[in-house]
Amino acid sequence: MSQLSIDSLSKAYGPVQALRDMSFEVRAGEIFGFVGSNGAGKSTTMRIVLGVLAADSGEVRWDGRPLDLHVRRRIGYMPEERGLYPRMRVGEHLVYLARLHGMSRTAAVAAMEHWTDVLGIDARRGDEVLKLSLGNQQRVQLAAALVHSPDILVLDEPFSGLDPVAVDVMSQVLRDQAAAGVPVMFSSHQLELVERLCDRVGIVRAGSMVAVGGIDELRSTPERRWEVDGPAPDDWLARVPAARLVSSEPASGSSAGTGAARRSVVEVANPDLADVDQELLAAALAAGPVREFARVRPSLVELYRHVVSSDESPAASDRTPAEVTA
Amino acid sequence: MSTPSTRPSPATTGELSTGAAIRLVAGREISTRVRTKAFLWTTALFVVAVVLGGVLLNAVSGQGPDATHVGFTPDASAAASAFEATATGMGVTVETSDVADAAAAEKGLRDGDLDLVVTAVDPTLDVQVKAAVDQTMQPVLAAFAQQLALASAVTDLGGDPADVSGQIAQAAPQVSALEPEPARDGGQIVAGYLAGILLFISLMTAGQLVAQGVVEEKSSRVVELLLATLRPAQLMAGKVLGIGVVGLLQVALVVAAGAGTATALGLLDSSSLDLGTTALWALVWFVVGFAMYALVLGALGALVSRQEDVGSVIGPVTTLMIVPYVIGISILPWDPTNSLATSLSYVPFCSPMLMPMRIALGVAETWEVLLALGLSIALVPVLVWLAGRIYSGAVLHSGGRMKVREALRRA
Numbered sequence: 001m002s003q004l005s006i007d008s009l010s011k012a013y014g015p016v017q018a019l020r021d022m023s024f025e026v027r028a029g030e031i032f033g034f035v036g037s038n039g040a041g042k043s044t045t046m047r048i049v050l051g052v053l054a055a056d057s058g059e060v061r062w063d064g065r066p067l068d069l070h071v072r073r074r075i076g077y078m079p080e081e082r083g084l085y086p087r088m089r090v091g092e093h094l095v096y097l098a099r100l101h102g103m104s105r106t107a108a109v110a111a112m113e114h115w116t117d118v119l120g121i122d123a124r125r126g127d128e129v130l131k132l133s134l135g136n137q138q139r140v141q142l143a144a145a146l147v148h149s150p151d152i153l154v155l156d157e158p159f160s161g162l163d164p165v166a167v168d169v170m171s172q173v174l175r176d177q178a179a180a181g182v183p184v185m186f187s188s189h190q191l192e193l194v195e196r197l198c199d200r201v202g203i204v205r206a207g208s209m210v211a212v213g214g215i216d217e218l219r220s221t222p223e224r225r226w227e228v229d230g231p232a233p234d235d236w237l238a239r240v241p242a243a244r245l246v247s248s249e250p251a252s253g254s255s256a257g258t259g260a261a262r263r264s265v266v267e268v269a270n271p272d273l274a275d276v277d278q279e280l281l282a283a284a285l286a287a288g289p290v291r292e293f294a295r296v297r298p299s300l301v302e303l304y305r306h307v308v309s310s311d312e313s314p315a316a317s318d319r320t321p322a323e324v325t326a
Numbered sequence: 327m328s329t330p331s332t333r334p335s336p337a338t339t340g341e342l343s344t345g346a347a348i349r350l351v352a353g354r355e356i357s358t359r360v361r362t363k364a365f366l367w368t369t370a371l372f373v374v375a376v377v378l379g380g381v382l383l384n385a386v387s388g389q390g391p392d393a394t395h396v397g398f399t400p401d402a403s404a405a406a407s408a409f410e411a412t413a414t415g416m417g418v419t420v421e422t423s424d425v426a427d428a429a430a431a432e433k434g435l436r437d438g439d440l441d442l443v444v445t446a447v448d449p450t451l452d453v454q455v456k457a458a459v460d461q462t463m464q465p466v467l468a469a470f471a472q473q474l475a476l477a478s479a480v481t482d483l484g485g486d487p488a489d490v491s492g493q494i495a496q497a498a499p500q501v502s503a504l505e506p507e508p509a510r511d512g513g514q515i516v517a518g519y520l521a522g523i524l525l526f527i528s529l530m531t532a533g534q535l536v537a538q539g540v541v542e543e544k545s546s547r548v549v550e551l552l553l554a555t556l557r558p559a560q561l562m563a564g565k566v567l568g569i570g571v572v573g574l575l576q577v578a579l580v581v582a583a584g585a586g587t588a589t590a591l592g593l594l595d596s597s598s599l600d601l602g603t604t605a606l607w608a609l610v611w612f613v614v615g616f617a618m619y620a621l622v623l624g625a626l627g628a629l630v631s632r633q634e635d636v637g638s639v640i641g642p643v644t645t646l647m648i649v650p651y652v653i654g655i656s657i658l659p660w661d662p663t664n665s666l667a668t669s670l671s672y673v674p675f676c677s678p679m680l681m682p683m684r685i686a687l688g689v690a691e692t693w694e695v696l697l698a699l700g701l702s703i704a705l706v707p708v709l710v711w712l713a714g715r716i717y718s719g720a721v722l723h724s725g726g727r728m729k730v731r732e733a734l735r736r737a
Binding site for chain 2: 047050051052053069072073075077079081082083084085086087088096097099100101102144
């Protein structure tokens with residue numbers, strides 16, 4: 001299956017090492033979310049994929065072959081800093097870009113009409129780009145990335161600055177593209193959106209990929225946690241030696257009559273204990289009524305905070321990315 | 327938004343040849359630029375200025391002062407043609423007419439239809455005016471009186487006055503000059519001025535447009551999108567070609583307006599200016615000059631990322647551009663064979679402004695023009711290479727101003 005492979009890219013801007021050994025894959029038909037703090041190297045990676053920036057070392061491949069200008073012409077690209085001629089009319093601009101990708105005039109006009117329709121900017125075809133609101137300029141920018149029916153989509157922050165309706169439109173477009181077999185790679189700081197939309201996510205820190213995989217795989221950490229709304233943990237937790245208490249607070253709904261009901265989070269570090277959840281529940285039930293018992297998975301936001309802020313030792317950060325295979 | 331957002335058609339894209347890429351880029355430059363207000367206004371202003379200038383020139387120099395109307399009473403009418411010949415010989419235009427009698431003469435003078443009436447030529451020249459004889463007519467009248475006196479003396483001596491005046495008219499000094507100045511006339515001088523001014527302004531404007539266009543693409547970041555499909559050299563070539571065509575169109579319109587006005591008003595009937603050659607060479611030199619300046623200014627423009635910085639980065643070149651222009655404009659019309667201006671007219675970057683002036687003034691031999699052209703054209707491939715490298719190395723660099731050396735290193 002076609003896939004876009006980013007293989008050990010390194011890039012330095014003077015003394016600043018922007019990328020070190022950046023590697024990951026985006027498969028055909030998959031939406032890949034690229035997250036990381038500002039300056040982590042997301043845009044640099046995308047610009048290298050597009051060939052507007054040269055890597056110091058490493059390689060980008062499509063179907064196993066290094067990307068050349070011919071393949072790059074088949075990429076739809078949305079640069080981080082929006083790039084359109086401010087004084088050109090929307091329709092003419094899109095037709096021009098489509099023709100630069102080798103389309104005939106009639107095909108280019110048809111594609112322009114199609115994408116301005118889909119993105120809801122068909123009424124603005126005759127207006128100069130700078131007359132449009134920022135949100136609408138962003139839609140034009142996405143249309144510019146799509147107008148030549150690309151085989152690969154590389155979008156740098158396509159969602160920033162969009163209203164909720166536009167976010168929905170853009171999300172649907174990305175889903176449709178992926179469904180048509182196009183690998184879609186985009187960066188974003190809107191993590192809930194990434195969690196909702198992406199098949200796979202890569203988290204970047206300081207120029208390297210530190211975690212990459214499907215959302216569920218990333219969320220299933222080796223340490224499992226449960227939240228228990230029931231008797232105070234002091235009364236029952238000791239019966240499950242593998243578990244430890246993470247936090248405990250008075251349950252919000254507890255009345256004075258039912259005693260000390262508490263909302264507690266417990267953790268089991270050993271991943272091999274398959275039935276430890278049953279043991280926990282049984283222990284808690286033996287101590288009193290349990291109103292809620294649920295597995296707690298970290299959200300992407302928590303994962304991200306953990307990965308991005310953790311002050312790992314150099315040895316740890318040099319390890320290979322935690323690739324999780326499905 | 328209800329349309330499904332699937333792809334409209336299977337991929338219809340093909341490989342874009344370099345020629346097609348350059349044509350597309352150039353086509354965009356042309357179609358967007360000829361619609362700008364700036365282009366329409368400057369072209370219109372240029373054309374109007376040239377046409378109005380021609381009309382004004384015609385009004386000032388073509389007609390000269392109005393002809394003096396001279397009436398002749400029946401007693402004097404026989405001398406009318408001799409008087410007209412004398413006046414014309416002295417460079418004064420007169421219009422002669424017959425008046426019936428003294429009363430008609432007086433009425434004509436009072437009404438202003440006549441400036442002067444000759445009432446008698448023998449024995450004395452009698453002239454009637456309203457108030458005083460016009461200054462320009464005084465020497466004409468004096469000469470005519472002397473001529474009459476001479477004729478009557480010749481007749482008295484038994485000779486033929488017509489023979490004598492014929493011989494007098496033939497008598498002129500034969501002057502031989504050690505260093506003859508090339509003949510030039512008002513038409514050539516005006517054309518020389520116009521050629522110099524037009525080429526300077528159009529090269530300066532078009533060159534700056536190239537630099538601004540390069541920076542426009544950098545500052546709007548559209549260059550990143552373009553270079554994902556185009557090679558830098560294709561983008562630059564298309565831009566230079568497109569702006570060059572627009573500039574050439576503008577220059578051709580102005581030249582055509584000037585040549586048309588001059589021909590229509592007959593401004594050049596008495597001039598030795600070779601209008602066709604001068605106009606054609608002006609266009610050729612625009613093309614050559616533009617190619618050189620556009621490459622240099624485009625490459626320099628790529629070094630900066632903001633429109634505000636364009637002026638300072640191309641400043642050294644545009645300042646140097648003024649030198650040949652000022653030398654040409656201030657020296658050549660008065661001293662067409664000046665050695666400094668002549669030498670500079672062979673130097674690339676100077677020749678596009680100086681050579682057309684020399685051609686207009688009629689002091690450039692064809693071989694001289696071809697030599698200068700050859701020297702400039704020989705430099706173009708070097709400039710293409712150098713400008714291409716600087717442009718490629720710098721165009722994706724954003725932020726502060728880049729040094730030329732760094733751009734060359736990155737290319």
